[in-house]
Amino acid sequence: MSGLAVIGAAGRSGAALCRAFAARSESFIPVVRRPDAWAALNLPGTARRADLRDPEALRRALEGCGRVVSCAHARWAPAILAAAEPGATLVLMGSTRRFSRWPDAHGNGVRAGEAAFLAGQHPGVMLHPTMIYGAEGENNVQRLAALMRRLPVAPLPGGGHALVQPIHQADVTASLLAALGASWTRPETLVVAGPEPLAYRDFLATVARAAGLRPPPVVPVPAAPLRLLAPLTRLIPGLPSIGADEIRRLTEDKAFDIGPMRERLGVTPRPLAQGLAATFGSATG
Numbered sequence: 001m002s003g004l005a006v007i008g009a010a011g012r013s014g015a016a017l018c019r020a021f022a023a024r025s026e027s028f029i030p031v032v033r034r035p036d037a038w039a040a041l042n043l044p045g046t047a048r049r050a051d052l053r054d055p056e057a058l059r060r061a062l063e064g065c066g067r068v069v070s071c072a073h074a075r076w077a078p079a080i081l082a083a084a085e086p087g088a089t090l091v092l093m094g095s096t097r098r099f100s101r102w103p104d105a106h107g108n109g110v111r112a113g114e115a116a117f118l119a120g121q122h123p124g125v126m127l128h129p130t131m132i133y134g135a136e137g138e139n140n141v142q143r144l145a146a147l148m149r150r151l152p153v154a155p156l157p158g159g160g161h162a163l164v165q166p167i168h169q170a171d172v173t174a175s176l177l178a179a180l181g182a183s184w185t186r187p188e189t190l191v192v193a194g195p196e197p198l199a200y201r202d203f204l205a206t207v208a209r210a211a212g213l214r215p216p217p218v219v220p221v222p223a224a225p226l227r228l229l230a231p232l233t234r235l236i237p238g239l240p241s242i243g244a245d246e247i248r249r250l251t252e253d254k255a256f257d258i259g260p261m262r263e264r265l266g267v268t269p270r271p272l273a274q275g276l277a278a279t280f281g282s283a284t285g
């Protein structure tokens, strides 16, 4: 049971984790549903092919693995619990969306996956990240910068005073590595977030400055009309699309205590400005 499997190895968090394993010359088994996507990453490790919808393929992929990381959606936890070797340690990615007051398929899936994991027999941890930025191909701060390049002002529900606490992808990777190195006797959960919450309007200004843009003046707008207008972003060429639900979530505080992350994982997340400088430095340089 010495194997270490990474489910979702070709995704953003999975690939970042596998790059970290490769840099440490640590062996791992990528578990992917699309071998071509994995091959395109040019990373070491012989992939095992499994779609999470296929219980037998997943069982074969996790054979001999005493540790399993999953960077696929937390809703897949029951399939992973059923397929993993008895006693294997699981490190699963969840999401702080599970704390949202507005139920949706994403948040409900995380809640259901977490409940199955906590009721199961495998030790380990489900890490709940906040918004992750800084990965290759991420659609969070890159999309915001693209929006700010097109819009002269930032129309924000409630003036953008709700709190956010984004985490850099490298700190997610550090958290996954620390969770894999820790000893777990039962299934637990932990939030992984950036160092401190800040108002969304300040987050926007920090992203603008890091992207070499002038922070746009914020225009407070009630959420309801903005939600009605959101679908139009899909029709305007060059403008990244925004969902009505995303606008509603901008009115919700997303602030978290990272004391447990620091204590249990020993990870101190980097300041936002530092993470953004690295993100846009490489994106624009």
Ligand SMILES: NC(=O)c1ccc[n+]([C@@H]2O[C@H](COP(=O)([O-])OP(=O)(O)OC[C@H]3O[C@@H](n4cnc5c(N)ncnc54)[C@H](OP(=O)(O)O)[C@@H]3O)[C@@H](O)[C@H]2O)c1
Pocket (backbone or CB within 6 Å): 007, 008, 009, 010, 011, 012, 013, 014, 032, 033, 034, 037, 050, 051, 052, 053, 071, 072, 073, 074, 093, 094, 095, 096, 128, 129, 130, 131, 132, 133, 140
């Ligand atoms: N990105 C964020 O801001 C954020 C914030 C909080 C939580 N999270 C959670 O963290 C996790 C990782 O995020 P991410 O940004 O790395 O996501 P991602 O890039 O979308 O990666 C998800 C991975 O799961 C794999 N997958 C999905 N369905 C599968 C199936 N049926 N069988 C096998 N593999 C399957 C995907 O495979 P393919 O490569 O074949 O598509 C992909 O490799 C996700 O669960 C997400 O909900 C993300």
